[in-house]
């Protein structure tokens with residue numbers, strides 16, 4: 524006589540919460556994309572983990588300052604002071620667990636990495652026992668700065684390379700910018716060719732071909748301006764990237780631990796300025812200092828009630844008022860500069876002080 528099948532006592536395990544990793548080099552438009560996704564959340568409860576290289580959390584405040592309905596300060600978690608890829612155990616896992624343990628956990632989590640972070644160690648962190656049954660990487664989105672690629676920012680300088688070869692016969696042509704950029708696109712499930720508004724169609728096509736030439740497999744490249752993309756294209760990919768590490772090659776594969784010794788950041792206090800143009804001119808001058816890659820921050824303008832945000836990516840400078848200074852808040856401006864190790868800090872400071 525056959526035994527009756529015992530009623531199963533194992534319940535379906537709870538579904539994993541999907542996480543989208545937004546990677547991309549300094550100033551490519553990651554925060555702009557995250558804000559766009561928050562504004563067009565399609566009714567999903569989203570939370571954001573924002574990581575920055577500089578020691579001041581600017582991006583979190585730029586997202587919080589956007590006034591998106593339904594997006595509260597506790598939905599935006601900042602992980603400043605380093606690169607998320609190097610502080611997985613100390614910062615990332617505890618921050619993620621805190622979000623997951625909330626009475627009402629988010630439906631989807633967006634993770635904005637710093638512009639210098641390598642995404643692969645972060646994807647790998649999703650295999651850690653503490654979180655592997657609770658979350659999955661829905662997709663890795665690489666935001667690419669179209670004009671920066673078009674200008675050859677991430678390519679080896681052929682003249683410098685030739686000079687080095689003549690000098691010491693070396694064939695090592697490590698370009699730290701190129702390595703980070705490549706690691707980011709090689710890990711991607713989708714690439715956004717951002718700042719498409721700033722380059723013409725022929726340049727966009729050339730840049731797309733250049734990016735594709737770096738990739739061992741075909742990855743969809745979507746042209747965007749200001750991160751405006753149909754959210755369904757970005758969120759809900761179901762890639763489970765943590766189960767496909769082999770398909771995401773990296774320059775740092777064999778390193779037990781990597782560091783970011785090629786780059787550094789400093790922040791500068793700045794006095795109130797007379798007009799936005801004055802600040803923009805000072806930041807433009809600071810951007811010319813040797814080794815500087817990125818400048819961002821905010822300042823007080825005269826006795827205006829709003830604070831002025833300023834952004835410098837390479838030599839391109841933009842500014843806008845983002846929010847009012849809050850009562851009791853010191854109207855103290857701050858600008859962070861990120862650059863190659865040993866960048867000319869004195870020149871940046873002098874330029875910012877006018």
Ligand SMILES: Nc1nc2c(ncn2[C@@H]2O[C@H](COP(=O)(O)OP(=O)(O)OP(=O)(O)O)[C@@H](O)[C@H]2O)c(=O)[nH]1
Pocket residue numbers: 547548549550551552553554555556582637638717718719720721747748749750817819834835836841
């Ligand atoms: N013209 C143009 N500017 C853009 C676009 N997307 C972003 N920007 C501008 O580029 C600057 C940097 O944008 P962010 O979104 O802060 O870039 P990010 O990648 O988050 O920067 P980091 O966190 O410092 O790496 C800002 O001034 C943006 O307004 C775009 O599609 N076109």
